[in-house]
Amino acid sequence: MKHLMKFLVQLTRSLNTYSCVRHPGNLISPLRSTNPLQLRIATALDQKKPIVQVLEQWQEQGNQVKPSDLRCMIKKLQDSDRFYHALQTSEWMSSQQVYHLFPEDITSRLQLMETVLGLKEAENFFEIIPEMLKDYSVYNTLLSFYTRSEETLQKAEATFEKMRELGFLLKPSPYNLMLSLYSPLRNQDMVNQLLIEMEENNVEPR
Secondary structure, three states, X not given: OHHHHXXXXXXXXXXXXXXXXXXXXXXXXXXXXXXXXXXXXXXXXXXXXXXXXXXXXXHHOOOOOOHHHHHHHHHHHHHOOOHHHHHHHHHHHXXXXXXXXOHHHHHHHHHHHHHXXXXXXXXXXXXXXXXXXXXXXXXXXXXXXXXXXXXXXXXXXXXXXXXXXXXXXXXHHHHHHXXXXXXXXXXXXXXXXXXXXXXXXXXXXX
């Protein structure tokens, strides 16, 4: 019991840290960036112009938009709480059909969909993601949405079971998310069951 209580205290602390508190920062300031495209993006944001328009004009002028630049912009937009603009950029990147998308691109878009448009739209997007791109991070992100409320308990359990089938339960995060859902519900049986499963799978609690 002491071991269980100690673990739950650690879990609560880690989740409070993760719950993320998003750190508002400055996007790319024209005074701090030497990247010409980032300069244009920053100026467009200051002038409340659509980012997509800037990207398309950049291409029309014969310039290349590198995927690394797009990923960097999306990350900086997220870090500065400009989630709507980050989603616009992510959607534009997918719509071009010239970039090779990776699971981390899909994970980022899924997070932005939920933040900007809500859980239902994020679920709809998840359904159309090609199976080959639904890796651990994508499923774990979906699970994080469902473990925020007991109202989505069944969806959380179904997602967790799917992750088990796919062999994705080799890291502590999915267990921590489910424990964060079961503990407030005082479902001690499920808490104990998950802790036992973690031990059997050699998953160290964090």
